[in-house]
Amino acid sequence: xxKTTQPNSMESNEEEPVHxxxxxxxxxxxxxxxxxxxxxxxxxxxxxxxLTSNVNNRMASLxxxxxxxxxxxxxxxxxxRDAAVYYCIRKGAQKLVFGQGTRLTINP
Amino acid sequence: DTGVSQNPRHxxxxxxQNVTFRCDxxxxxxxxxxxxxTLGQGPEFLTYFQNEAQLEKSRLLSDRFSxxxxxGSFSTLEIQRTEQGDxxxxxxxxxxxxxxxxxxQFFGPGTRLTVL
Numbered sequence: 001x002x003k004t005t006q007p008n009s010m011e012s013n014e015e016e017p018v019h020x021x022x023x024x025x026x027x028x029x030x031x032x033x034x035x036x037x038x039x040x041x042x043x044x045x046x047x048x049x050x051l052t053s054n055v056n057n058r059m060a061s062l063x064x065x066x067x068x069x070x071x072x073x074x075x076x077x078x079x080x081r082d083a084a085v086y087y088c089i090r091k092g093a094q095k096l097v098f099g100q101g102t103r104l105t106i107n108p
Numbered sequence: 109d110t111g112v113s114q115n116p117r118h119x120x121x122x123x124x125q126n127v128t129f130r131c132d133x134x135x136x137x138x139x140x141x142x143x144x145x146t147l148g149q150g151p152e153f154l155t156y157f158q159n160e161a162q163l164e165k166s167r168l169l170s171d172r173f174s175x176x177x178x179x180g181s182f183s184t185l186e187i188q189r190t191e192q193g194d195x196x197x198x199x200x201x202x203x204x205x206x207x208x209x210x211x212x213q214f215f216g217p218g219t220r221l222t223v224l
Contacts, residue, residue: 031212043112043199043215044151067173094139095164096213098150 003099004088011105012078020073020102022088027068031092035062035073037084038101044087047073078106112216114200120222121190128186129219133202140183141213142175143203144168151199155184158205190223197221 004048005023010020035047048055048062050071055062075082075103087101113132116156121127137157143151154173155165159180169175172190177183187194197220200214 034211041217043218045203045215046212049188049211085150091211093164094156095141095153095166096143096151097153098143100148102152 003097004090005048006088006099006102006105008100009103011107013107014080015077018075018078018106020075020088021070022072023070024090024100025069027090028053030083030093031090033062033064034091034096034097035104036089037059037074037082037096038087039081039084040074044098047086049057050105065094077097078104080106080108081093082106112200112202112214114198114216114219116219117217118220118222120224122224123190123192125190126186126188127198128184128188128223129187129198129200129221130145131200131202132218133182133200134204134214135181136204136221137202138180138205139203139213140177140202142185143201145197145199145218146195154185167181185223190221192223195221195223 011052036044038044048060050062050094063072083106085101085103089096115130133221141156142154145151152170155175157177172188175185199218201215205211
């Protein structure tokens with residue numbers, strides 16, 4: 001199961017937008033792109049998912065490249081509570097295949 | 109319903125002992141998953157159930173590991189003859205078969221195992 005590629009860490013300021021990139025160059029046509037985040041000492045939490053079109057929900061937006069080889073998770077206005085490890089996941093069957101994720105630090 | 113619960117939250121054991129963890133999924137969630145997470149790494153898939161049927165097992169799940177979901181509700185994960193390399197956070201997740209949350213897995217807080 002091929003994993004996605006994400007930067008190890010990113011830093012942003014409170015109340016600013018955050019763009020978290022993810023590369024999945026070998027993704028198949030039927031794999032969904034899922035994002036989860038994990039706050040300290042908690043289990044992962046679902047954020048958003050998509051297949052081809054850009055997606056929005058109350059937590060974030062997901063922008064998927066036209067060739068589907070990359071995607072970007074967008075937090076429109078980061079808060080201190082958004083500090084977490086963010087995982088970009090290819091999901092074909094039932095299991096989630098996590099990589100190492102991006103550790104996001106939010107500065108006050 | 110307050111979400112997925114796992115017990116115990118922490119377990120310290122000596123090498124060679126057997127341990128058992130319990131997971132109670134969100135009620136009416138048909139699918140249940142087990143993952144293992146070591147320090148600094150993302151979770152790794154171990155196995156999943158749909159109702160009482162165990163449909164997929166990872167190669168990580170050696171013959172010392174066994175998982176059950178006898179009545180399609182709670183699940184147990186047993187590790188026999190524990191080794192220090194088994195020290196990790198064991199995460200359980202559940203998901204429904206249909207509905208608006210169909211594509212989400214809801215995770216519990218995990219059981220942290222330390223093998224001395």
